[in-house]
Amino acid sequence: MIKFNLKCEHGHEFDSWFGSNADYDKLHQRGLVSCVICGSSAVNKAVMAPRVAQDAPSMELREKPLVDNVGQEFPAEARKIHYGEAPERPIIGEAKLEEARELIEEGVPVVPVGWKPKQAN
Numbered sequence: 630m631i632k633f634n635l636k637c638e639h640g641h642e643f644d645s646w647f648g649s650n651a652d653y654d655k656l657h658q659r660g661l662v663s664c665v666i667c668g669s670s671a672v673n674k675a676v677m678a679p680r681v682a683q684d685a686p687s688m689e690l691r692e693k694p695l696v697d698n699v700g701q702e703f704p705a706e707a708r709k710i711h712y713g714e715a716p717e718r719p720i721i722g723e724a725k726l727e728e729a730r731e732l733i734e735e736g737v738p739v740v741p742v743g744w745k746p747k748q749a750n
């Protein structure tokens with residue numbers, strides 16, 4: 630169950646429980662979510678401002694990439710993973726535009742990113 634803060638076109642705010650986000654979307658699309666005060670079905674989720682704990686785990690955890698930096702081996706490695714010759718894992722590395730294009734044409738899922746390697750020491 631999930632509770633949403635809803636707001637109708639007239640600015641009435643109320644809470645309602647739904648089985649899930651998808652449930653809410655389904656009901657909302659069919660116009661079955663209506664304001665408890667005026668009955669209008671022009672209802673939307675109110676903007677919520679969740680309280681964030683000050684001592685939440687810092688960004689540090691997220692910054693550690695769980696990807697393998699293969700550097701200039703990227704095109705070869707991406708190909709090996711695609712064809713099952715290397716263990717499947719997320720990798721990052723460098724590829725020339727031409728190489729990246731070839732990979733994409735072969736159906737290797739690569740995402741070009743503007744990324745610069747950190748200088749090693």
Ligand SMILES: [Zn+2]
Pocket residue numbers: 637638639640641664665666667668669
């Ligand atoms: Zn209303």
